[in-house]
Amino acid sequence: MPSNSFDTIVIGSGTSAYYCINALNQAGQNVAVVDERPYGGTCALRGCQPKKYLVANAEARAMAKHLDDP
Ligand SMILES: Cc1cc2nc3c(=O)[nH]c(=O)nc-3n(C[C@H](O)[C@H](O)[C@H](O)COP(=O)(O)OP(=O)(O)OC[C@H]3O[C@@H](n4cnc5c(N)ncnc54)[C@H](O)[C@@H]3O)c2cc1C
Numbered sequence: 001m002p003s004n005s006f007d008t009i010v011i012g013s014g015t016s017a018y019y020c021i022n023a024l025n026q027a028g029q030n031v032a033v034v035d036e037r038p039y040g041g042t043c044a045l046r047g048c049q050p051k052k053y054l055v056a057n058a059e060a061r062a063m064a065k066h067l068d069d070p
Helices: 013-027 039-043 048-068
Strands: 008-012 032-033
Touching: 008 013, 008 039, 013 032, 039 048
Parallel strands: 008 032
Antiparallel strands: none
8 A cells, every 4th residue: 555654755766866876775675766757867768868868879879871972
């Protein structure tokens, strides 16, 4: 049965929240997480990870072009 009682409520579900929630869980706290946007925060959804996929694709394309026309 879900509990409506929490030791801590963390606002935001990004990288900072991830470390905060882990530490609180390890300390035995019951933690609620709220976010006004989809769960995961900037890094996972809009920042680091999407950027890395875009950069990797651009690099692969540049290398392929270089093979065609060194
Ligand atoms: C394009 C881009 C590329 C990046 N690349 C890198 C990289 O390669 N390496 C790197 O180390 N860092 C990178 N960063 C930076 C990295 O994404 C941030 O440092 C990191 O996401 C910050 O984490 P955070 O938990 O502090 O904030 P966030 O991940 O932004 O999380 C904050 C969360 O709080 C929520 N929130 C805010 N206010 C409220 C409210 N009032 N009520 C409810 N929810 C709320 C937001 O919706 C959000 O989900 C990049 C950032 C961008 C934009």
